[in-house]
Amino acid sequence: METRLLLQDDRLSHAMDGINQYAKELDDDELGQGVHRHFVGDLWDEVGDLQYRFLRECGLRPDMNLLDVGCGCLRGGLHFIRYLEPGRYHGVDINASLLRAGMLELRHAALDERGATLLQRADFDFQAFEKKFEVVIAVSVFTHLFFNHIARCLHGIKQVLADSGVFYATFFNAPTRLHLEPLTHDPGGITTSYDSDPFHCHPEELATLAYWAGLRADVIGEWSHPRAQQMIAFRHA
Numbered sequence: 303m304e305t306r307l308l309l310q311d312d313r314l315s316h317a318m319d320g321i322n323q324y325a326k327e328l329d330d331d332e333l334g335q336g337v338h339r340h341f342v343g344d345l346w347d348e349v350g351d352l353q354y355r356f357l358r359e360c361g362l363r364p365d366m367n368l369l370d371v372g373c374g375c376l377r378g379g380l381h382f383i384r385y386l387e388p389g390r391y392h393g394v395d396i397n398a399s400l401l402r403a404g405m406l407e408l409r410h411a412a413l414d415e416r417g418a419t420l421l422q423r424a425d426f427d428f429q430a431f432e433k434k435f436e437v438v439i440a441v442s443v444f445t446h447l448f449f450n451h452i453a454r455c456l457h458g459i460k461q462v463l464a465d466s467g468v469f470y471a472t473f474f475n476a477p478t479r480l481h482l483e484p485l486t487h488d489p490g491g492i493t494t495s496y497d498s499d500p501f502h503c504h505p506e507e508l509a510t511l512a513y514w515a516g517l518r519a520d521v522i523g524e525w526s527h528p529r530a531q532q533m534i535a536f537r538h539a
């Protein structure tokens with residue numbers, strides 16, 4: 303079962319112009335040199351395996367449909383695709399070059415016949431998959447988005463989340479709502495801000511956006527992320 307790569311337009315990534323670095327498309331030379339692994343934050347094996355082990359501990363099974371929001375070049379995706387039944391993995395990303403890099407990674411790992419579907423979109427509309435998802439994950443994605451994008455994403459997830467489904471997303475934790483001062487997180491030493499990339503937020507702020515989208519939020523918190531990102535889970539309200 304072949305991988306399906308559904309690209310729209312390389313200019314789509316410009317939706318993130320001035321918001322985060324993912325407006326930049328990598329060229330073929332950069333993909334050949336593996337620059338994409340650096341572009342999504344390095345820690346290739348560590349954060350890839352961490353996401354996989356986390357979802358396994360949360361009950362991911364091979365027969366479940368998984369949606370990977372902001373899948374990038376498949377740092378986690380490779381692990382999921384290796385584990386899931388063919389056709390169960392679905393990745394969405396705004397950046398076409400990262401999805402192309404994901405295709406190269408799949409070929410290199412001999413996983414390109416596992417029926418993954420990779421879709422380029424900027425608007426967090428996941429209905430093109432024509433499926434409901436038992437598990438959804440977004441690692442290091444909310445950390446690069448403004449609240450209005452996160453609200454849009456939660457709304458999109460609401461439409462495709464199975465009745466008993468769970469959406470897990472990472473975020474940089476702030477100690478208060480409207481935490482306007484910069485924060486430096488330990489471990490990792492990443493400095494975040496309320497209103498520029500990389501972003502931090504208080505879980506109640508995410509819970510409010512979830513409420514507007516018809517979802518409820520449960521904070522998981524610490525999940526051994528090497529740069530101190532925390533985890534939150536969303537379910538149907």
Ligand SMILES: C[S@@+](CC[C@H](N)C(=O)[O-])C[C@H]1O[C@@H](n2cnc3c(N)ncnc32)[C@H](O)[C@@H]1O
Pocket residue numbers: 318324341342343349371372373374375376377378394395396397400423424425426440441442443446451
């Ligand atoms: C730090 S990378 C993480 C990638 C992947 N989750 C991983 O763990 O390697 C953030 C990803 O979010 C994607 N992204 C940013 N804005 C997006 C949007 N509006 N829609 C879909 N993906 C987006 C970027 O292109 C990038 O691949």
